[in-house]
Amino acid sequence: MIISQKKSFEDVLEYLKDAKKVVITGCSECATVCKTGGEEEVEAMKAALEAEGKEVLATKVLTTSCNVLLNKKELKEIKGELGDADAVLCMACGDGVQTVAKGVKKETYPANDTMFVGETVRNGIFEEMCKTCGDCVLGRTAAICPITRCGKSLLNGACGGSRDGKCEVIPENDCAWIEIYKKLKEQGKEELLEEIQPLRGYKKVAYPRTINLRDQEKDGE
Numbered sequence: 001m002i003i004s005q006k007k008s009f010e011d012v013l014e015y016l017k018d019a020k021k022v023v024i025t026g027c028s029e030c031a032t033v034c035k036t037g038g039e040e041e042v043e044a045m046k047a048a049l050e051a052e053g054k055e056v057l058a059t060k061v062l063t064t065s066c067n068v069l070l071n072k073k074e075l076k077e078i079k080g081e082l083g084d085a086d087a088v089l090c091m092a093c094g095d096g097v098q099t100v101a102k103g104v105k106k107e108t109y110p111a112n113d114t115m116f117v118g119e120t121v122r123n124g125i126f127e128e129m130c131k132t133c134g135d136c137v138l139g140r141t142a143a144i145c146p147i148t149r150c151g152k153s154l155l156n157g158a159c160g161g162s163r164d165g166k167c168e169v170i171p172e173n174d175c176a177w178i179e180i181y182k183k184l185k186e187q188g189k190e191e192l193l194e195e196i197q198p199l200r201g202y203k204k205v206a207y208p209r210t211i212n213l214r215d216q217e218k219d220g221e
Contacts, residue, residue: 001030001033001034001117001118001119001120001126002030002093002095002114002117003030003034003114003115003116003117003118003126003128004030004031004034004036004037004092004093004112004113004114004115005034005036005112005113005115006036006041006111006112006113007110007111007112007113009048012045012049012089012109012111013052015087015089015109015110016049016054016087016089016109018086018087019054019085019086019087019107020054020055020086021054021055021057021084021085021086021087022049022054022055022056022057022085022086022087022088022089023056023057023058023059023060023078023081023082023085023087023088023089023104023106024042024045024046024049024056024058024059024060024088024089024090024091024111025042025059025060025061025062025065025075025088025089025090025091025092025100026038026039026041026042026059026060026061026062026065026091026092027061027062027064027065027066027091027092027093027096028061028062028063028064029063029064029065030092030093031065031091031092031093031096031112032061033120034126035124036091036092036111036112037061037065037090037091037092037096037111037112038061039061041091042059042061042091043059045089045091045111046059049089057078057081057084057085058078058081058082058085060074060075060077060078062074062075062092062096062100065090065092065093065095065096065097065099065100066092066093066095066096066099067099068099068102068103071099071100071103072103075100075103075104082104082106085106086106086107087106087107087108087109088100088101088104088106088107088108088109089108089109089111090108090109090110090111091111091112092110092112093112093114094110094114095114097109097110115128116128117129117130117131117132118130128148129145129148129149130145130148131145131147131148131153133147133200133205134205134209135200135205137155137197140192140195140197141180141184141192142180142183142184142187142189143183144176144179144180144183145176146176146177146180149173149176149179150167150175150176150177151167151168151169151170151173151176152169154177155197155200156196156197157177157193158175158177158178162175162177162178165178180193181193
Protein backbone atom coordinates (compact mmCIF):
# COMPACT_ATOMS: atom_id res chain seq x y z
CA MET A 1 0.00 0.00 0.00
CA ILE A 2 1.14 3.56 -0.73
CA ILE A 3 1.06 5.44 2.56
CA SER A 4 0.30 9.16 2.44
CA GLN A 5 -0.25 11.98 4.90
CA LYS A 6 -2.15 15.23 4.51
CA LYS A 7 -0.23 18.37 3.69
CA SER A 8 -1.03 21.35 5.85
CA PHE A 9 -4.07 23.32 4.74
CA GLU A 10 -1.80 26.34 4.48
CA ASP A 11 0.26 24.53 1.85
CA VAL A 12 -2.89 23.66 -0.09
CA LEU A 13 -4.07 27.27 -0.01
CA GLU A 14 -0.67 28.43 -1.24
CA TYR A 15 -0.92 26.08 -4.22
CA LEU A 16 -4.41 27.36 -4.99
CA LYS A 17 -3.81 31.04 -4.31
CA ASP A 18 -4.49 32.02 -7.93
CA ALA A 19 -7.36 29.58 -8.45
CA LYS A 20 -10.94 30.69 -7.87
CA LYS A 21 -12.68 27.59 -9.25
CA VAL A 22 -11.43 24.18 -8.15
CA VAL A 23 -12.17 20.50 -8.79
CA ILE A 24 -11.18 17.99 -6.10
CA THR A 25 -10.35 14.35 -6.80
CA GLY A 26 -9.75 11.58 -4.28
CA CYS A 27 -8.85 7.89 -4.45
CA SER A 28 -10.90 4.95 -3.20
CA GLU A 29 -7.82 2.79 -2.70
CA CYS A 30 -4.75 3.66 -0.59
CA ALA A 31 -5.69 7.26 0.17
CA THR A 32 -9.06 6.17 1.52
CA VAL A 33 -7.42 3.70 3.91
CA CYS A 34 -4.91 6.36 4.99
CA LYS A 35 -7.77 8.85 5.50
CA THR A 36 -6.16 11.31 3.12
CA GLY A 37 -8.42 11.08 0.09
CA GLY A 38 -11.64 9.17 0.67
CA GLU A 39 -15.20 10.50 0.48
CA GLU A 40 -15.09 11.94 3.99
CA GLU A 41 -11.77 13.72 3.47
CA VAL A 42 -12.77 15.08 0.06
CA GLU A 43 -15.99 16.54 1.48
CA ALA A 44 -14.07 18.06 4.39
CA MET A 45 -11.61 19.66 1.97
CA LYS A 46 -14.48 21.00 -0.11
CA ALA A 47 -16.02 22.66 2.94
CA ALA A 48 -12.67 24.09 4.03
CA LEU A 49 -11.93 25.57 0.60
CA GLU A 50 -15.42 27.04 0.30
CA ALA A 51 -14.94 28.65 3.70
CA GLU A 52 -11.88 30.35 2.19
CA GLY A 53 -13.93 31.72 -0.69
CA LYS A 54 -13.06 29.07 -3.29
CA GLU A 55 -15.75 27.72 -5.61
CA VAL A 56 -15.56 23.94 -5.71
CA LEU A 57 -17.17 22.97 -8.99
CA ALA A 58 -17.06 19.21 -8.49
CA THR A 59 -15.61 16.40 -6.40
CA LYS A 60 -14.80 12.91 -7.61
CA VAL A 61 -13.32 10.01 -5.67
CA LEU A 62 -11.69 7.96 -8.41
CA THR A 63 -11.67 4.19 -8.23
CA THR A 64 -7.88 4.07 -8.58
CA SER A 65 -6.12 7.41 -9.09
CA CYS A 66 -3.04 5.78 -10.63
CA ASN A 67 -4.94 4.06 -13.48
CA VAL A 68 -4.65 6.15 -16.65
CA LEU A 69 -7.44 4.51 -18.65
CA LEU A 70 -9.87 4.23 -15.74
CA ASN A 71 -9.28 7.87 -14.81
CA LYS A 72 -9.98 8.93 -18.38
CA LYS A 73 -13.34 7.17 -18.24
CA GLU A 74 -14.36 8.42 -14.80
CA LEU A 75 -13.22 12.02 -15.31
CA LYS A 76 -15.59 12.29 -18.28
CA GLU A 77 -18.37 12.46 -15.69
CA ILE A 78 -17.11 15.90 -14.64
CA LYS A 79 -15.76 17.02 -18.01
CA GLY A 80 -17.71 20.29 -17.95
CA GLU A 81 -16.57 21.21 -14.47
CA LEU A 82 -12.97 20.40 -15.35
CA GLY A 83 -13.24 22.68 -18.36
CA ASP A 84 -14.38 25.58 -16.17
CA ALA A 85 -11.93 24.96 -13.33
CA ASP A 86 -8.78 26.95 -12.71
CA ALA A 87 -7.06 24.05 -10.94
CA VAL A 88 -7.46 20.47 -9.75
CA LEU A 89 -6.60 19.41 -6.21
CA CYS A 90 -5.73 15.71 -6.09
CA MET A 91 -6.08 13.95 -2.76
CA ALA A 92 -4.05 10.85 -3.60
CA CYS A 93 -0.43 9.71 -3.58
CA GLY A 94 2.20 11.32 -5.78
CA ASP A 95 1.61 8.70 -8.47
CA GLY A 96 -2.09 9.47 -8.42
CA VAL A 97 -1.46 13.20 -8.74
CA GLN A 98 0.73 12.71 -11.80
CA THR A 99 -1.73 10.29 -13.38
CA VAL A 100 -4.66 12.64 -12.86
CA ALA A 101 -2.60 15.52 -14.25
CA LYS A 102 -2.09 13.56 -17.48
CA GLY A 103 -5.84 13.32 -17.94
CA VAL A 104 -6.78 16.94 -17.30
CA LYS A 105 -5.53 20.05 -19.05
CA LYS A 106 -5.44 22.03 -15.86
CA GLU A 107 -2.92 22.87 -13.18
CA THR A 108 -2.96 19.92 -10.78
CA TYR A 109 -1.77 20.11 -7.19
CA PRO A 110 -1.18 17.54 -4.42
CA ALA A 111 -3.07 17.62 -1.15
CA ASN A 112 -0.89 14.89 0.36
CA ASP A 113 2.70 13.88 0.96
CA THR A 114 3.60 10.35 -0.17
CA MET A 115 5.48 8.69 2.67
CA PHE A 116 6.32 5.05 1.88
CA VAL A 117 5.19 1.61 0.74
CA GLY A 118 3.98 -0.18 3.82
CA GLU A 119 1.56 -2.45 5.61
CA THR A 120 -1.52 -1.71 7.66
CA VAL A 121 -0.71 -2.87 11.18
CA ARG A 122 -4.16 -1.90 12.41
CA ASN A 123 -6.64 0.82 11.58
CA GLY A 124 -4.70 4.08 11.26
CA ILE A 125 -1.28 2.56 11.95
CA PHE A 126 1.11 1.91 9.04
CA GLU A 127 4.69 0.64 8.92
CA GLU A 128 7.19 0.95 6.07
CA MET A 129 8.10 -2.45 4.64
CA CYS A 130 9.48 -2.03 1.12
CA LYS A 131 11.84 0.38 -0.64
CA THR A 132 10.81 -0.87 -4.10
CA CYS A 133 14.53 -1.34 -4.80
CA GLY A 134 14.03 -3.61 -7.81
CA ASP A 135 16.39 -6.30 -6.46
CA CYS A 136 14.50 -8.16 -3.75
CA VAL A 137 16.59 -10.08 -1.19
CA LEU A 138 13.73 -11.41 0.96
CA GLY A 139 14.45 -14.98 -0.15
CA ARG A 140 17.80 -14.83 1.67
CA THR A 141 16.70 -12.86 4.72
CA ALA A 142 13.70 -14.82 6.03
CA ALA A 143 11.23 -12.38 4.42
CA ILE A 144 12.51 -9.45 6.49
CA CYS A 145 13.76 -6.60 4.32
CA PRO A 146 17.16 -5.28 5.48
CA ILE A 147 17.02 -2.40 2.99
CA THR A 148 13.92 -1.05 4.70
CA ARG A 149 14.03 -2.42 8.22
CA CYS A 150 17.74 -1.81 8.91
CA GLY A 151 18.42 1.83 9.77
CA LYS A 152 21.57 1.68 7.62
CA SER A 153 20.16 -0.61 4.89
CA LEU A 154 23.00 -3.07 5.44
CA LEU A 155 23.06 -6.25 3.37
CA ASN A 156 25.65 -8.39 5.17
CA GLY A 157 24.66 -8.44 8.79
CA ALA A 158 24.35 -6.11 11.73
CA CYS A 159 26.55 -3.04 12.12
CA GLY A 160 27.66 -3.84 15.65
CA GLY A 161 26.07 -0.74 17.11
CA SER A 162 22.81 -2.30 18.26
CA ARG A 163 22.15 -2.50 22.00
CA ASP A 164 19.74 -4.86 23.73
CA GLY A 165 18.43 -5.94 20.35
CA LYS A 166 17.56 -2.40 19.30
CA CYS A 167 18.66 -0.35 16.31
CA GLU A 168 21.51 2.12 16.76
CA VAL A 169 19.90 4.62 14.38
CA ILE A 170 16.30 4.39 15.66
CA PRO A 171 16.55 2.96 19.20
CA GLU A 172 12.83 2.19 19.48
CA ASN A 173 13.08 -0.22 16.53
CA ASP A 174 14.26 -3.80 16.77
CA CYS A 175 17.55 -4.50 15.00
CA ALA A 176 16.53 -5.94 11.63
CA TRP A 177 19.52 -8.25 11.42
CA ILE A 178 18.92 -9.73 14.84
CA GLU A 179 15.34 -10.42 13.75
CA ILE A 180 16.63 -11.95 10.50
CA TYR A 181 19.04 -14.17 12.45
CA LYS A 182 16.30 -15.34 14.83
CA LYS A 183 13.96 -16.26 12.00
CA LEU A 184 16.64 -18.00 9.93
CA LYS A 185 17.64 -19.98 13.01
CA GLU A 186 14.02 -21.07 13.49
CA GLN A 187 14.02 -22.22 9.88
CA GLY A 188 17.37 -23.99 10.22
CA LYS A 189 18.91 -21.82 7.52
CA GLU A 190 21.58 -19.86 9.38
CA GLU A 191 24.06 -20.75 6.61
CA LEU A 192 22.43 -18.07 4.47
CA LEU A 193 24.07 -15.51 6.74
CA GLU A 194 27.48 -16.71 5.53
CA GLU A 195 26.75 -15.72 1.94
CA ILE A 196 28.36 -12.34 1.24
CA GLN A 197 26.08 -10.13 -0.81
CA PRO A 198 27.83 -8.05 -3.51
CA LEU A 199 27.67 -4.29 -3.71
CA ARG A 200 24.45 -3.12 -5.28
CA GLY A 201 24.54 -1.14 -8.49
CA TYR A 202 21.95 1.33 -9.67
CA LYS A 203 20.92 -0.32 -12.94
CA LYS A 204 17.71 -1.73 -11.49
CA VAL A 205 16.79 1.47 -9.70
CA ALA A 206 17.52 4.02 -12.42
CA TYR A 207 14.58 6.43 -12.42
CA PRO A 208 11.99 6.58 -13.84
CA ARG A 209 11.36 2.85 -14.29
CA THR A 210 8.97 1.19 -16.73
CA ILE A 211 7.71 -2.39 -16.91
CA ASN A 212 6.06 -3.54 -20.13
CA LEU A 213 4.40 -6.92 -19.68
CA ARG A 214 3.46 -7.05 -23.35
CA ASP A 215 7.09 -6.90 -24.42
CA GLN A 216 7.99 -9.50 -21.80
CA GLU A 217 5.31 -11.84 -23.13
CA LYS A 218 6.63 -11.40 -26.69
CA ASP A 219 10.17 -12.19 -25.56
CA GLY A 220 8.91 -15.34 -23.89
CA GLU A 221 7.21 -16.66 -27.02
